[in-house]
């Protein structure tokens with residue numbers, strides 16, 4: 001008899017233990033840090049650029065609203081980007097938004113994501129497939145690159161006219177980064193508009209960046225300036241603010257200033273400190289892109305895909321508006337950037 005009571009206690013004890021375990025698991029699953037919580041990665045190639053910091057900031061706003069966990073990862077090279085996918089899978093993420101450090105990594109990113117059962121949305125830089133063409137089957141949100149480039153080119157011409165510069169001693173410095181599709185489209189668009197306005201093609205010079213950052217543009221512009229000491233006035237464009245900032249710094253190193261340089265960037269987020277400098281510089285304006293849509297909307301689209309199975313549109317394009325020293329404060333405020 002004593003023996004059977006002992007067994008009964010043991011059984012009840014075991015039952016309670018199992019019961020507790022189940023309850024614990026259920027609580028964890030429904031709690032905020034639970035195993036079924038949606039986790040979304042946001043991987044960016046250049047975390048030092050204010051543009052990408054803003055994307056993260058706006059993605060976090062989507063996470064706060066929707067209640068998912070955002071995992072921010074910097075991936076400046078291919079190894080880090082592929083490693084990020086493993087890490088995301090290990091942390092229980094179900095999908096990620098990525099601005100890849102190299103658009104040709106697209107097929108490798110997709111293969112790895114599929115093997116880890118993760119959904120992928122490309123932002124900013126569209127994946128390029130093995131055939132050299134954009135991977136249009138992967139959801140993508142990016143800018144209307146050629147159009148925005150054209151508006152920059154047109155604005156440069158308008159400013160040249162406004163300043164009464166003669167075409168004879170003015171040239172155009174186009175900081176190019178043709179390895180990246182969206183960059184090539186932007187600078188080609190700017191060049192098209194400048195030519196369409198009647199500016200001679202022989203005075204439009206390409207200066208290729210080796211790296212898509214301020215030092216890369218600085219070096220590229222310096223080579224061009226050395227080759228063309230005859231040019232008295234420069235119009236400058238490039239794929240983004242960093243490209244134009246680097247080129248403007250290079251012209252300053254050779255004695256140019258706001259009287260003989262007009263640079264117009266793209267992003268509008270990486271030139272705020274430039275506009276805030278007390279004295280005008282050659283960095284005249286920028287096409288402000290919609291960082292909120294790139295960060296908030298992509299993260300929100302990924303959330304809805306995971307949560308409700310709503311697949312994001314394959315191709316979403318955003319626009320830009322020109323900002324300069326006169327209006328940047330108001331426009332940035334309106335867009336929730338400042």
Ligand code: GLA
Nearest residue numbers: 051099124125142143240267
């Ligand atoms: C690229 C550029 C960024 C920014 C985004 C906008 O990724 O490197 O600076 O212009 O495009 O989509």
